[in-house]
Amino acid sequence: MRRRTRWAALLLAAAALAGCGSASGPASPSGGGTKKLVVWDWKSGDDATAAYLDRAKAGFAKRHPGVTVEFVAQPFDQYYTLLGTAIQAGRGPDVMLFNGGGRIRDRTDALVPLDPYVAGDRDRLTGWDAFREGGRTYAAPVTLQGHPIYYDKKLYEQAGLDPDRPPATWSAFLDACATLRKKTGTACVALGNKEGAGIQFFLSGLGSGALTDREYDDWIAGRRDWTSPHVKRIFELWKETDAAGLDNKGANSTALFNDAFALFSSGKAAHVIGLMSDVGHWKDFAEFLAPDDIGVMRAPVITAGATPSLPYDGGIGYAVAKWTPDPVLAADLVRSLTSRDALAAFHADAGAIVSDTSIDVPKDGPAVSAILSEIESGEPALHVALSSRTLDLMGRLSQQLLSGSVTVDEALRQLAVSDREG
Template structure:
């Protein structure tokens, strides 16, 4: 869209108000990312065109220290007007310093997917998601073909998935799945990927509140599958001591494995792999689960996803109305189009037009949003549980513990984090 047309489109959906040299500040860890530049530039232009005299300023913040710096700023009432955050625990820990948005931006909110990652325990929405985050499997079509597998027919059941991995193992050239669990993140991905089809909607809800335990059969089966797939030779040697970001995904792009559990947005996603491997060589599919719950899409694998990142409004901002309009601009379909095209995100706003983007992978993913979305189980785990799962997952692959012992240890942590 032409820049002038963009300004007009966004301005038309906002109520302009006269201002006098007011500045709206946005804290965001991605400001210096080259692939995001067009998004920030167009958001700034659109906002300032709709609000003559106002300035939208993006302030880059260090990723590692971001939430510490933000918490200090909010506590001292010196924080930014608009706050960027990851969905899940990070966002929900900030709600005391934000305003609820449910009745402030109703028209925008009705067009969004992924709101639960930014909805607090009081049932109110405190951030507007701009991106979706979740997990799918990316696969190397050339390696499938070399192994004698049909590159246009990825597995849709556990039996087919097992056959694919048996084929790669028999060839002995490349691993079936690239994995890297030094930090324990692979185990998080695995939990959500396995639960996507094997936990019922009721069980997913019970997991969130702590009523479904790690030692209960459906979850313990996932822990057992973690051990069994390693014993069956699905992964490369040494994966338990390799780093996920970005070693795992670089090795996959270089042909180190036929498959990898990847993300929908930000890193290790469709655009990155298509750029590194070629659009025609990258396939994508939802991960089948070893057991299938009766109410999960008639047995079809789901796609674990929720809100990825989003923006909220500081309750102590002196310009709350302008800050709300800034969030509206940052979340508008016209502006988000640039984030999809250049950064490769999957948008949370369902009105974003992705039809002009030449990516078979993105088209498949967008098609699953309305029909196959399921909760990201690891994101509905407490931070304490995930820390313990990191440790137990490594011990399980090293043979230092058993599934029963690991589940019991995780139950203890869960009971403290999610008391009934």
């Protein structure tokens, strides 16, 4: 069975590599050959991004009328595996989409530094740091990605809680959870950790309420102390909340995307640490919940003196492959994909909080207004500072913590080693 699965993956990778920019001839605006750029992402197959891509392509076509742009939507759950195959082969798409953080930082050897090409967009866009490594920029941010804690105001009202005053401390949060369970019968927190990603949301969503300001800054700067009692407390709470029945049943067998979010939007859980881009966010939830019933709260204070804030970074961004025949042309496509006109469409249709925060976007309910008001004082998300290797390990250990097969101390010891080794 493993052999069949491996061959299936190899065949899929081979098929994906068939749609590569370098295989289509040089993409030069002035040279000969087929003028074509191939883009890999996991967004172009979504109806919600159609207008965004149409505007980006239209703007690019005005400047380069003889160039064809082909978007190839890859399945997200296999995206980085396919991309790794392309990188090993040294041929693939000209432009590719990345999540900010470790996913791109671990692959910068295969990318073109974009600093000379995006200098004019520095002040217009925000979220650049998530796509930087070694003082260089490797992708231009399209969206901002953060982890607000959403809560169901309607359930608060049913439980006799004030929907406009969510709990500000961890003890008050536990009291609210007990009341919600007693009065409504719902889980307090919707959690999905089947992919091992739930721990990332938990760490970043609650971290600013647990770490001191100095610890938070040191973590982001790479001076992480995994032995800190405040770091340990986050992982203890990860285990304790599940053991106490605050989470939905079977978190380790519940997919974060999109089963956990569905539990929240269907009224089966009162809180969820979600996203602010274009999935698992306020607009998704508003399909089932009235916009006025979706609240956003700061992390409850776990450690006295902590300063809760909205955790966010650059969300997704487009990068240029080192093997592209014409990096100048490819970089100009990236600029089109982050143009003001295109990003305005992304927000309007997908609800994404885009990297150009000067765009006058509609305030579709109190949740998005609350998120936008927090951006200026927000801090980088804790998990985004970690390497993809450490994130993968943290995902596995988070599942073992919930199952009881590893202790918090042992999990932190392994994470410290992984983080130190990069």
